[in-house]
Amino acid sequence: MIDPLISLEALSVEYPLGRAMLGQPPVVRALNKVTLDIPRGSFFGLVGESGSGKTTLGRAILCATPISGGRITLHDEHGPLDLRTMTKDQLHAYRRRAQLIFQDPYAALSPRMTVRDIIAEPLQVMGLTKSRADTDARVREIARLCRLNLEHLRRFPHAFSGGQRQRISIARALVCDPDFVVADESVAALDVSIQADILNLLKKLQHELGLTFLFISHDLSVVAHVSDYVAVMYLGTLVEVAAKKELFRQPKHPYTKALLSAIPSLDPDDTGRAQRLTGEIPSPANPPSGCLFHTRCPHVRDRCRADAPKLGKGDGEGRPQVACHFWKELLD
Ligand code: ADP
Ligand code: MG
Numbered sequence: 001m002i003d004p005l006i007s008l009e010a011l012s013v014e015y016p017l018g019r020a021m022l023g024q025p026p027v028v029r030a031l032n033k034v035t036l037d038i039p040r041g042s043f044f045g046l047v048g049e050s051g052s053g054k055t056t057l058g059r060a061i062l063c064a065t066p067i068s069g070g071r072i073t074l075h076d077e078h079g080p081l082d083l084r085t086m087t088k089d090q091l092h093a094y095r096r097r098a099q100l101i102f103q104d105p106y107a108a109l110s111p112r113m114t115v116r117d118i119i120a121e122p123l124q125v126m127g128l129t130k131s132r133a134d135t136d137a138r139v140r141e142i143a144r145l146c147r148l149n150l151e152h153l154r155r156f157p158h159a160f161s162g163g164q165r166q167r168i169s170i171a172r173a174l175v176c177d178p179d180f181v182v183a184d185e186s187v188a189a190l191d192v193s194i195q196a197d198i199l200n201l202l203k204k205l206q207h208e209l210g211l212t213f214l215f216i217s218h219d220l221s222v223v224a225h226v227s228d229y230v231a232v233m234y235l236g237t238l239v240e241v242a243a244k245k246e247l248f249r250q251p252k253h254p255y256t257k258a259l260l261s262a263i264p265s266l267d268p269d270d271t272g273r274a275q276r277l278t279g280e281i282p283s284p285a286n287p288p289s290g291c292l293f294h295t296r297c298p299h300v301r302d303r304c305r306a307d308a309p310k311l312g313k314g315d316g317e318g319r320p321q322v323a324c325h326f327w328k329e330l331l332d
Contacts, residue, residue, distance in 0.1 A: 004037035005212045011070035028285045030056040032236040043213045045227030053236040054216045058182040099178040103185040109157040116153040146171040163194035184216045221263045235292040241321040252322040
């Protein structure tokens with residue numbers, strides 16, 4: 001059985017879309033009944049096109065966005081904790097142990113603070129160190145782990161390249177010794193040559209510090225590089241969740257197949273099977289009926305227009321989690 005650190009049950013998040021003239025106000029369903037276990041100690045990849053709800057999912061888990069339905073549970077040493085029922089003290093503790101690495105290392109770092117102060121700030125806000133010497137020691141320790149040059153701690157962030165800035169962001173996220181980290185498009189703003197560097201650093205930190213990562217990216221080839229598990233999102237729902245190896249060995253959802261076939265380097269001999277996606281992703285304010293993917297699916301049938309397929313909760317024993325009525329028939 002999977003040992004989850006975080007589990008989501010039918011998690012929904014809606015954003016209001018202005019004011020209604022009559023009746024119910026219009027909403028964007030950014031997350032629609034998402035059920036998911038994030039295994040303890042795993043590098044968990046979340047992939048999907050822009051607007052599919054990835055950032056919303058990460059923010060909901062970090063209690064940074066209100067949820068409209070469902071439940072998020074943290075399984076810690078004291079047992080399961082429903083995040084909605086946290087006391088003030090529990091929320092304070094949770095804010096330390098669950099951290100975010102920002103998307104854009106240029107926007108995330110205050111230009112007026114030294115690198116040392118940027119990394120130290122969460123320690124001070126949380127009141128985790130007793131003296132300046134204490135803080136300095138912790139900053140130096142985490143900077144070293146993030147392969148930052150200790151000489152650089154006295155400088156300001158503008159002196160650094162994108163890759164170095166992202167290391168500073170990572171050090172800041174890890175300085176309070178969290179056990180769960182959301183990395184949202186953490187390499188998207190970086191040159192390809194630097195991306196691998198940062199991904200390898202995240203992977204190394206995961207092992208050394210025993211972290212659980214939720215790694216969010218619109219790019220499946222980036223997710224594939226580091227993840228143990230992959231969840232594929234489409235229009236606020238999960239369409240497939242699998243161990244990475246299984247996902248690549250035998251993708252089951254037509255959307256997963258389309259994402260995979262868009263990665264050119266994975267299968268150089270593959271000529272005829274590429275399934276390019278046509279059409280735009282529909283608006284989550286006005287989603288299609290039935291299977292949300294049916295408007296773009298090359299295998300669409302009548303049932304898909306009427307009936308929404310369910311992903312199902314994984315049993316950790318090899319039963320695939322795939323939200324498609326016809327996945328068995330469509331196996332390659
Ligand atoms: P992703 O990270 O996959 O690109 P997001 O979670 O950012 O997706 O967004 C999911 C959907 O919710 C999108 O349609 C987006 O426009 C909408 N959305 C996100 N944040 C807000 C917000 N604060 N207010 C209204 N709509 C939002
Ligand atoms: Mg996003």
